Amino acid sequence: MVDRLLMRGNEAIGEAAIHAGCRYYFGYPITPQSELIAYMAKRLLKIEGATFVQSESELAAINMVYGAAAAGGRVMTSSSSPGISLKQEGISYITCAELPCVIVNIMRGGPGLGSIQPAQGDYFQATKGGGHGDYHLIVLAPSTVQELADLTIKAFDLSDKYRNPAMILGDGLLGQMMEPVEFKEYDINSIPSKESWALGSSHGREARTIVPFNLDAGEMEKINNRLKQKYIDMQKEAECEVVNMDNPDIIVVAYGIVARIVKTAIQKAKKDGINIGLLRPITLYPFPSAVIRENVHKAKKILVTEMSMGQMVEDVELAACGKAEISFYGRTGGVVISPVEILEEVKKLLK
Amino acid sequence: MKKVFEKPKSLTDVPFTYCPGCHHGIIHRLVAEALDDLGIAKDTIGVAPVGCAVLAYLFFDCDIIVAAHGRAPATATGLKRVKPDNIVFTYQGDGDLASIGTAEIVHAANRSEKITVIFVNNAVYGMTGGQMAPTTLEGQITQTSPYGRDPKTMGMPIRVCELLSTLNSPGYIARVALTKPAYIVKAKKAIKKAFQFQIDGKGFSLVEVLSTCPTNWGLSPKESNEWLEQKMIPYYPLGEFKEVF
Amino acid sequence: MLDEIIIAGFGGQGILLIGRLIAQAGMLEGKQVSWMPSYGPEMRGGTANCTVIVSSEEVASPVVSNPSSLIAMNQPSLDKFESLVEKDGIIIVNKSLISRNVKRDDVEVVEVPANDIANELGNLRVANMVILGSYIAKSKSVKMENVFRALEEALYRQSEKMIKLNKEALERGAMFC
Numbered sequence: 001m002v003d004r005l006l007m008r009g010n011e012a013i014g015e016a017a018i019h020a021g022c023r024y025y026f027g028y029p030i031t032p033q034s035e036l037i038a039y040m041a042k043r044l045l046k047i048e049g050a051t052f053v054q055s056e057s058e059l060a061a062i063n064m065v066y067g068a069a070a071a072g073g074r075v076m077t078s079s080s081s082p083g084i085s086l087k088q089e090g091i092s093y094i095t096c097a098e099l100p101c102v103i104v105n106i107m108r109g110g111p112g113l114g115s116i117q118p119a120q121g122d123y124f125q126a127t128k129g130g131g132h133g134d135y136h137l138i139v140l141a142p143s144t145v146q147e148l149a150d151l152t153i154k155a156f157d158l159s160d161k162y163r164n165p166a167m168i169l170g171d172g173l174l175g176q177m178m179e180p181v182e183f184k185e186y187d188i189n190s191i192p193s194k195e196s197w198a199l200g201s202s203h204g205r206e207a208r209t210i211v212p213f214n215l216d217a218g219e220m221e222k223i224n225n226r227l228k229q230k231y232i233d234m235q236k237e238a239e240c241e242v243v244n245m246d247n248p249d250i251i252v253v254a255y256g257i258v259a260r261i262v263k264t265a266i267q268k269a270k271k272d273g274i275n276i277g278l279l280r281p282i283t284l285y286p287f288p289s290a291v292i293r294e295n296v297h298k299a300k301k302i303l304v305t306e307m308s309m310g311q312m313v314e315d316v317e318l319a320a321c322g323k324a325e326i327s328f329y330g331r332t333g334g335v336v337i338s339p340v341e342i343l344e345e346v347k348k349l350l351k
Numbered sequence: 352m353k354k355v356f357e358k359p360k361s362l363t364d365v366p367f368t369y370c371p372g373c374h375h376g377i378i379h380r381l382v383a384e385a386l387d388d389l390g391i392a393k394d395t396i397g398v399a400p401v402g403c404a405v406l407a408y409l410f411f412d413c414d415i416i417v418a419a420h421g422r423a424p425a426t427a428t429g430l431k432r433v434k435p436d437n438i439v440f441t442y443q444g445d446g447d448l449a450s451i452g453t454a455e456i457v458h459a460a461n462r463s464e465k466i467t468v469i470f471v472n473n474a475v476y477g478m479t480g481g482q483m484a485p486t487t488l489e490g491q492i493t494q495t496s497p498y499g500r501d502p503k504t505m506g507m508p509i510r511v512c513e514l515l516s517t518l519n520s521p522g523y524i525a526r527v528a529l530t531k532p533a534y535i536v537k538a539k540k541a542i543k544k545a546f547q548f549q550i551d552g553k554g555f556s557l558v559e560v561l562s563t564c565p566t567n568w569g570l571s572p573k574e575s576n577e578w579l580e581q582k583m584i585p586y587y588p589l590g591e592f593k594e595v596f
Numbered sequence: 597m598l599d600e601i602i603i604a605g606f607g608g609q610g611i612l613l614i615g616r617l618i619a620q621a622g623m624l625e626g627k628q629v630s631w632m633p634s635y636g637p638e639m640r641g642g643t644a645n646c647t648v649i650v651s652s653e654e655v656a657s658p659v660v661s662n663p664s665s666l667i668a669m670n671q672p673s674l675d676k677f678e679s680l681v682e683k684d685g686i687i688i689v690n691k692s693l694i695s696r697n698v699k700r701d702d703v704e705v706v707e708v709p710a711n712d713i714a715n716e717l718g719n720l721r722v723a724n725m726v727i728l729g730s731y732i733a734k735s736k737s738v739k740m741e742n743v744f745r746a747l748e749e750a751l752y753r754q755s756e757k758m759i760k761l762n763k764e765a766l767e768r769g770a771m772f773c
């Protein structure tokens with residue numbers, strides 16, 4: 001049996017990355033993800049041939065990631081909301097260059113310097129592109145410390161599979177809390193070889209270039225088309241947890257930590273004779289629209305709840321195609337929604 | 352004798368697209384010659400900037416990545432850390448290196464990343480049409496300093512070699528020019544030495560090349576060379592600034 | 597079983613460690629656990645609190661509106677959380693620092709002079725273990741032997757003597773229940 005370790009979310013991400021063969025990390029401190037950069041320093045500086053750099057800024061960090069990914073390294077960076085904003089230019093470059101990497105965003109309140117408490121206000125930025133140009137990241141939304149670990153590993157694999165950056169979208173609460181976590185066997189030899197495209201020595205082959213632009217509009221459009229095809233192919237990776245969907249009075253849609261808070265509301269509601277169903281998107285991009293569409297008709301009312309002013313709700317509306325009445329409840333700024341609040345909102349809607 | 356004009360092997364057959372009288376082409380050639388002489392082209396990864404030299408990936412016959420504006424030293428750091436046995440160089444303009452990318456170059460130098468930086472100082476933003484660069488001289492007229500650079504509000508031109516030489520970390524730092532054959536010989540030597548410094552695992556190396564931009568200076572190639580000698584060299588003295596390992 | 601515990605006090609009173617030991621002990625017993633700290637500027641010199649859940653089933657929300665137990669290491673913590681504790685819940689009060697009585701009459705209250713006992717043991721810093729001992733004895737949330745194991749793991753860098761002192765503090769606290 002694998003050991004269960006009591007770990008902080010941030011540290012579990014770090015251990016999972018190392019477990020998955022990540023040997024290159026570049027980052028800059030910011031609350032509430034600083035335990036992750038500290039963890040990577042502690043571990044990577046002791047591994048022969050591995051690299052840990054505390055970069056001069058998030059900008060530098062993401063561009064180091066760009067270089068490391070171009071050289072074929074399994075590489076990660078992490079930050080929290082304001083720092084992720086600073087990385088956007090680089091993320092756009094990496095996406096255009098079709099390089100794999102993992103970016104962790106442990107979200108906090110915003111906009112601006114915001115607060116350092118947990119929030120989910122970066123959903124749009126994460127799922128709709130974030131930087132300039134037409135692109136998407138693969139976005140995974142864990143809701144437990146175990147999932148932080150599992151999805152970090154998955155993020156590396158998916159980003160290699162599609163040669164597209166993948167983002168772990170967590171929040172300050174998940175990053176700071178401790179829960180038991182297990183690291184299942186991972187075969188480092190299963191990591192796809194990057195020899196056919198990575199930069200390095202060019203003995204016996206043509207010199208290669210990685211060029212994230214094309215000044216010829218038609219050629220640039222071809223790049224866009226190729227990316228688009230990748231996003232279409234990726235749709236099959238969409239994942240959604242479906243809970244308590246037997247005849248629900250109302251369906252709540254929530255992701256990440258909020259979905260767990262909804263689960264407590266479900267238990268409390270049972271005592272009041274109310275049956276709440278839950279749809280929890282695990283991948284935010286690709287968004288599990290099909291699962292949402294198949295389920296929304298099962299209840300008359302849909303409540304989307306997020307720690308934001310309402311961002312994922314737009315994707316739920318699109319998925320529902322007008323087939324359901326959709327309401328929204330959110331808290332922001334770093335205020336964490338409580339189970340009681342959700343239950344009250346449900347009761348209000350069912351009145 | 353003829354050999355001098357033979358195209359270095361480390362350049363592709365793609366003809367340069369730089370303006371007449373622009374030094375970018377000469378600098379490419381000197382870098383390629385250094386790669387040839389040291390026999391390292393097949394193990395070299397170049398990092399092209401955003402600036403006129405963004406097209407360097409077409410000209411150098413080695414693996415090349417185009418970095419975001421100013422971030423070449425960071426991208427090079429990533430490359431070198433994953434492939435420590437390869438030779439990594441960046442090629443950057445003055446806007447790229449000394450303005451938007453100041454933090455990256457200072458910190459790459461301070462960590463003494465084992466990379467080589469070819470820094471092309473032409474006292475102006477070439478690619479975007481001649482705006483003021485951090486290296487634009489006092490009183491110099493550009494699109495964004497139409498009345499001349501006024502140090503009271505625009506600061507004095509930054510001397511990158513001197514600035515970086517104050518860092519208490521290993522490095523080789525030199526400034527060269529290309530307006531006379533004697534200068535070119537020295538420039539070639541410095542560039543080769545910079546790469547050798549990296550090959551020997553000694554740390555960070557940077558060669559600043561004073562360069563022309565006839566197009567945006569509004570001068571002929573000949574006048575440009577004169578202007579460089581008369582205005583730039585007095586403010587940006589040539590020589591080796593640091594050789595510490 | 598489901599225990600939802602809020603532990604609160606001044607920063608520096610070892611609040612987070614109390615929570616961690618309960619969670620770790622729960623995990624050693626094969627239970628589902630979560631530990632959630634308050635973090636940020638609050639923690640610098642001000643108040644610190646954490647929420648621990650020990651459950652026989654999957655932990656849903658790590659955020660708790662109405663805890664089943666409260667461990668209050670100082671007066672502001674009691675003021676802040678007293679009214680939230682569930683009916684028939686437990687409140688453990690650090691009597692050394694809290695002069696007022698608990699107002700609720702629908703909860704079980706244990707008063708422990710944690711600082712005084714810690715001082716008697718020769719180290720004020722183990723007051724947190726005294727109050728934890730009392731909580732374990734009262735709630736039986738996890739087994740004391742597992743708290744000992746968790747303590748050994750958490751304090752592996754410290755001397756034998758220090759670990760022994762902490763255990764002694766736990767045992768002294770356990771007499772209050």
Ligand SMILES: Cc1ncc(C[n+]2csc(CCOP(=O)(O)OP(=O)(O)O)c2C)c(N)n1
Pocket residue numbers: 401402403404420443444445446447448471473475476477478479484
């Ligand atoms: C983030 C960003 N800002 C601005 C630009 C526009 N831009 C392209 S090149 C350049 C200046 C280049 O000047 P320099 O580095 O001196 O190179 P030169 O063309 O003179 O060789 C600027 C501002 C850009 N590409 N990216």
Ligand code: SF4
Pocket residue numbers: 368369370372373374375403473477478563564565566567
């Ligand atoms: S604009 Fe200036 S720097 Fe650019 S190619 Fe022309 S002369 Fe050279």
Ligand SMILES: [Mg+2]
Pocket residue numbers: 444445446471472473474475476477484
């Ligand atoms: Mg320039």
